[in-house]
Structures are given as structure tokens and as C-alpha cells.
Amino acid sequence: MTLTLTNIAKTFPGGVQALLPTDLEIAKGEIVSLLGPSGCGKSTLLRMIAGLETPDAGAKIVFDGEDVTRQSVETRKIGMVFQSYALFPNMSVRGNIGYGLKMQKLPKTEIEARVNEVIALCRLDGYADRAITALSGGQRQRVALARAMAPRPRVLLLDEPLSALDAALRSQLRDELALLLRQFGITAIFVTHDQNEAMAIADRVAVMSLGEVAQIGTPEALYRNPATGFVARFVGDAMPLEGRIEGDRLHLPGGILPLPGPARGSEVLVRAEDIRLDPQGPITARVETVTFLGTHYRIALSGASDTLLIALHSGLSAPQQGENVRLSIAPEALLILPKGVAA
């Protein structure tokens, strides 16, 4: 199903603008992530697509050519996975998964068959007759997904589906979820504040900030060509290099860094993996902490910029804490972005 959102905005009573007018188009079978910090409007946008919130006047939500803006949530034929899963404690796993099919008034035999089908797909065999309270967090998450998918919804909406799990389980289920969504072949939108989750699961990521979409694109495009400093910071943890720009030179507290071209009025950012320890480098810095992370060292450096810089170093040895080192950054690795764009 293709999903078209036009001029969708939300002002809460009291005048707080949770979402500024936004347009978004999602292709059939595409998985799009809404990524942003809390309060950026991503959940509000998702809930408006679901029909759980009413957008401001003038909005239009179209599912495959059908205007659903005025339709209530129960008639929109959407599937939703909630952050807390919202599983019904008064029903078994089977009861939960079959509930949407029961609402469609399908014959009992067909409900049975389709519940079994999703149970197998979500690897819940053997748990069908258990109580919800007897399941682990990961199992509950799969039941929530199975329940949303069983009625074959037009679009699947996921609101922070992994955030209720602990860290180890989260990264494992992230890949499982990505695989399952691909197997279902469903158009899906999922909300997260975790860039790794968004990049692992989504075909396209919409980075949101302060009630608007700052940039939308493939994970790779966002990483390589962020449109704003916010996107660069949020996707790939870029760090600002704070100094004075003169022509194609950036004067930092630790030295003068060559830029790829004149960059007056711009903001210069760099990612940790692009900072090199280089005895011939133009910038000096002091090593504050060194953390060994197996494949590389994570080094916190002071004195080069106004704030601490993090460098990832993959040599066989690392400098000592307190040591002075020299750094270089390839001009083409720098992110030069317009200054003063809030989002």
C-alpha cells in the first residue's frame, strides 16, 4: 500500500505545536523509520496515521488513493505494535493473535488457520495457549507483532517496538524484526529514538527534530550527506569543530586545519572514525581517556577543539593518558553544513 500524507500537523490544546505541517510519501512495501529525540513529534505523527490522534484542519491522509483522514482507528485496517505491547492480559497468546480476525467476523476454522500461520512465522509454536504473563519480553514483542499482522493490515505501525527490552536482547531482536518485516512484505512505519535501530530496519529514515522532518533518505545518504548539523549529530554522532574560519582554513585551539574550500558562515563537523593519530598532523591534542573496545581504542582528546573530541584508533597500541598527540583529518571527511539551522 502506498501512503500519502499531505499537510499533516498537530497542535495540542494549549497551543503546543507537536508537529509542523509535514508531507510524506511512502511506497508500497517500504519500511520507513521516524527517528528523533523524545518530543520531536515522531510518535504524534505515527498516532495520526493510525487514527489515534486527530490532525489539525487541512491535513490529508491517503491509503492507496482512499482518503482515511476522517476514518476512526478501528476502520482504517492498520496494524499497530505499541511500546508497551498492549497485549490483553485476559486472553491467551492465541486469543490475542486471533482478536483482530474475530473482529472481522471470519469463520472459526479460518481464524484458527491464520492464527497458526502467524504463530509459525513469528516462531511462537508451543506458546499458543500460554498466558501473556507467562512470556518473556522478547516473546511478548513477537506476540504483539503477530497480533498486529494476523488481520493482514494495509500498513504496520510500530511505536518504539524494541525499547521495552534490555540492551542485549534489543540488538538481537532488531535483526529478527527487520527480517520478519521483509518476510511479511508489508508497508511499515516505525518510530524510534535509536539510530542503530532505524538504520538496521528501515529502507528510508526520516530524521525529525522540533516537530518537523529535518531530512529523509536512505541510511547511507543520511550518513554521507547530512543536510543539517542536527542530522549529522543524530546519525553517526558527528562532533562540531569549534573555531574561526578564514578562507579555506579552520583555526582551532589546537592548530590550523585545511578545509576542502572556502566555508564562511558554515559549521564544521567530524566523525570519530575520521580523526587520525598522525605524527605529522597539523593539530595538537592531549589524551584524556583511552578505552579498549576490542577492535579499536576509543580516545577522548582535549585541547584540539573547545569541546572533547572522540577518536577511534585501530592500531595495535594506543597513546597513554596525559600524552600529547598530533591529529589529522582529511579535508573530504569533514562535514561542512550551513550554520544556524535549528533542525
Added chain:
Amino acid sequence: MKSLSKAIPLIVTLLACAFLLIPIIQSVLAGLTVNYFRGLSSGLTLKWVARVLELYSGSILLSIWIALACLVVTLILGVPAAYALARNPGRASRVLEEFISLPLAIPGLALALALLQLYGTLQGFRTSWTFILVGHVLYTLPFMVRSVLSVLAAIDLKVLEEGAASLGAGPARRFFDIVVPNALPGILAGALTVVTLSIGEFNLTWMLHTPYLKTLPVGLADSYASMRLEVASAYTLVFFVMIVPLLMAMQWASARAQRIMQ
């Protein structure tokens, strides 16, 4: 010294139990002895119990009938009211909740007087059992509302309902499929409280009753005033047999509802 500090609380507890239990045992025995003044030596009999059932079966049945009718009315009014209060938390709901609970703070006699002043002239209503029912509903409704509300407040009702709505359930389906089953422990505890209170209610009922409409406790007072002691005691025994299992079930159901709320 150590044994003494253990013994004193035990003795106090036993004394308190005796203080509560001895009158009950004495009363029960009085209802079962042939002649109370001659004591147990006169022998045990069920004659007085049979006499009570013969004389007061109408009162007993009326009480059960009113209790059940009261339960039906408090379920129909109380469960949706608790649901509405749980779904719309806020100052208005708080005020409304207190308002529903107001009859608890007013003596039953005053409540009955108000009902008599308002409806006493409606002859058909005044002499009907539904008049007593109205009093009982006023008195027991807050217990039902509070019991259901406390369970509903402990579950994330809004999200559960959103989940059901996303699966295509309309408001009525959500209420009967999600709200009611999850509120069941609270409904059960509330129901047992309502039935127990209604069967045992005296103050209000005594004011509202007519010679042809006597409930179990009103009949009890009547038997104390006009029957021989053995019959009145046998009546107490019948009352105990009815109310004690209800009380125990009520305790059990409330404890269960409490557990769900944690």
C-alpha cells in the same frame, strides 16, 4: 523475661478473641437449646431454627431478592461509572467520585428520612420493595464504584483499548472484551461487598420498611422485641449462616483484587 514478653501479647490476643467469640457462641447455643434458662442440660434442638424459618422465611427471601436486585442495579450503574471515571482522570472525576461516595458519610437514618420526604407521598412506590431497593443502591453504589475503579486505575486501560481499536474493535466490543474481563477481580470484590452490605443493612431499611416488607435484619430486630429468646437466638444463627460465608468470600475477593493491582 523473654517468655513473658512473648506471653503477654498472646494472652491479650486470646482475651480479645474470647471477648468477641463468647457472645457469639452463647447466642448460637441459645438458639439450639431446648430451654435457655435451664441451660445445655435441657438438651439441643433445631425446633427454634425451624420456627424462625416458618415465621420469617418471607423476610429472608425478601432480603436475598433485594440484595440480588441491588447487585444488578449497582453493576449496571457502577461498572460504567467506574470506567468513565478511570478513562477521564482529572479534577472533575475526583469531585464526582467524592459525590458518589457522599451517602457513606450520611447516617442511614438521615438518608432514609430524605427518601421518605421526597417519595413518601407516592403511595405505590412507598409501599413497594423497590423503595427499599433505592435506599440500598444509594448506600452500596460507592463500594462497587470504588472497588472497580481501583482495579481499572492499576491497568493501562488507555493503551489496551487503543490496541483493541487498532484491531478493529468498536467502543462496545472494547468495553465487553477488554474493560470488563480485566476489571473482573474488582467487580467480584464489589459484588460481594454489595450483597453482604445489602443483606445486613438495618438503619436505612428499618426506616423504610412497612409491616409487609421486612428484610432479614429488620425481622431480627422484630424477633428480639417480640419473640422468646431462643427464637431470636436461632434467628441470629440463621443470619450468621448466611452472612459469614459472604463475608469470607468478600475478604478473599478483595485480597485477590489487591494482588492484581500490584
